[in-house]
Amino acid sequence: MKGTGIQIDLDWDLLISVKKDATGKITGGLLVGKTTAQNQALIIVANKGEFKEFPAVGAGFDGAVNDENIWLWKREITEQIEADGQRIDALKISEIEFFLDAKYAEN
Numbered sequence: 001m002k003g004t005g006i007q008i009d010l011d012w013d014l015l016i017s018v019k020k021d022a023t024g025k026i027t028g029g030l031l032v033g034k035t036t037a038q039n040q041a042l043i044i045v046a047n048k049g050e051f052k053e054f055p056a057v058g059a060g061f062d063g064a065v066n067d068e069n070i071w072l073w074k075r076e077i078t079e080q081i082e083a084d085g086q087r088i089d090a091l092k093i094s095e096i097e098f099f100l101d102a103k104y105a106e107n
């Protein structure tokens with residue numbers, strides 16, 4: 001199911017909560033949950049080529065600093081998020097605001 005998977009923290013590290021059984025054996029640890037927002041963040045900040053299996057993924061938004069061509073960034077982010085299977089309901093980018101409302105299409 002898209003939008004559900006292994007969760008990461010704000011430093012891009014895996015969220016881990018070790019679970020042990022009565023004998024002390026580790027039975028689980030990776031946290032699984034909703035990942036739509038983290039998928040969006042990864043797509044927006046990643047540069048093309050950073051995902052080995054999907055080298056075309058990434059909007060490279062860090063390059064937008066001091067860039068006056070906001071429409072180019074809106075187009076790039078829209079293409080990348082839609083290629084991930086999400087539908088964008090709103091995307092606002094300005095010098096002082098970034099807002100994205102998107103979700104995976106329901107089958």
